[in-house]
Amino acid sequence: MDGIKKDYVFHRDLKKEYPIITHGEGVYLIDEDGKKYMDACSGAVAANLGHGLAEIADAMAEQAKKAAFVHTMRFETKALHELAEKIGKMAPDPLNKVYFTTGGSEANESALKLARQYHRDAGRPQKHMVIGRWQSYHGNTIGSLSAGGDVKRRHLYTPNLLNYAHVYSPYCHRCPYHRQKEDCLAKQNWTCVTDIERVILELGPENVSAFIAEPIVGSQQGAVPPPPGYFEKMRELCDRYDIVLIMDEVMTGFGRTGTHFATEQIGIDPDIITFGKGVSAGYAPLAGMIVHDHLIEGLLQNSDGKFIHGYTYSGHPVAVAAGLAALEVYERDSVLKNVREQGSYLVERLLELKTKHSFISDIRGRGLLIGIELVKDHEKDMLFHPSEKAAETLNQIAMELGAVFYPGSGSIDGNKGEHLIISPPLNVTKAEVDEIVRILDKALTMFKGQLRKDETHEITK
Ligand SMILES: Cc1ncc(COP(=O)(O)O)c(C=O)c1O
CATH class of the missing domain: 3.90.1150.10 (Aspartate Aminotransferase, domain 1)
Known part of the structure; x- marks a missing residue:
């Protein structure tokens, strides 16, 4: 291996040296x-x-000493319950049940699968398609990458990606539909919204399971907030065509935009909020989703209360202890x-x-x-x-x-x-x-x- 320093790390860029x-x-x-x-x-x-922050490190060490791992198919921990309760109470009213994963990509995979199971078990077996947005990022696993619209990350894997649809996200500074924001606002006529309805009708609403969006587009567009009214209109469309609205708050959640969730500023209730990153302030790999009561009721009625999904490290005790300690610091400070x-x-x-x-x-x-x-x-x-x-x-x-x-x-x-x-x-x-x-x-x-x-x-x- 000429031209690279000898070590055993498969670096993000094999030719680059990183500060330690x-x-x-x-x-x-x-x-x-x-x-x-x-x-x-x-x-x-x-x-x-x-x-x-020693208090977060200490909380993790305490939990690791007590019980570092339990499998959530058989056991749970107090830390899991306490963190879920805190997050459920922070989320919009009708979103209460919290499901944990280790990363944001897994959180979005979980949300897409839950939407699918919810529809199928309610007698809508055709609903499986997902609509995402170009220049949005939802993760790097095949499902989340398929839902996202990050062209450069998708390109190499195009043959492996799922057949999901995409619309443009509203980037008013350089509107992909060549509209002027003032004109859209004055006429209350949004091409970025009417285009979504066009795509839904083209796909056939009976086939569309979920719509996924970041409330403020993060890594791919550089912190672009939606124009006023956009997500209200989105919510109406999802209600009209029975589509699960997933708000990806992996980047925006836990205070990053000045409220617990950015969704609060938009003023709608999504069906699922996914989260990650800030929940543990980076002290442990932790993420997940918060689910609307009506989806939970659907699972109880039609699926015998079982979501066909799960990971070994879902709700990992040390990670949820980190989350709990982080949320305490957010509040305290x-x-x-x-x-x-x-x-x-x-x-x-x-x-x-x-x-x-x-x-x-x-x-x-x-x-x-x-x-x-x-x-x-x-x-x-x-x-x-x-x-x-x-x-x-x-x-x-x-x-x-x-x-x-x-x-x-x-x-x-x-x-x-x-x-x-x-x-x-x-x-x-x-x-x-x-x-x-x-x-x-x-x-x-x-x-x-x-x-x-x-x-x-x-x-x-
Ligand atoms: C909005 C959003 N969703 C999902 C992800 C994927 O999260 P992870 O890298 O933890 O899998 C990211 C990561 O940057 C993100 O910003």
């Missing part, structure tokens, strides 16, 4: 050379309480309030950067899930060519300067469109927000110096 992190302290990660990285994206929007305050402050500071750097064309998001769209020249609305890997390059520069962000590409059509997500731990301080903006400012200035001048791409609206 020895420990973390609050919003910082520290590597073996003592270099500090401001974790301005909470890893992958997961380490939502920062690093090195009034994290929701901090998210709203620091989130507004971060946007204020980023708007200052926008006046200084022509690379920033849009700043969006909610709470501490903030995205910036990067373009070559904002005034001329000139995009980066995908080969320039603008977001990745900018993040590399930031890492050298001591901060890590969450870069992404393909936000416009799966290929074009560069963005950076800024999503620090939810207990970040004002001084740390200033530090994030200071490093980003410097990184943008250095980035300008590195730009290749030869490739430009004019956007056609």
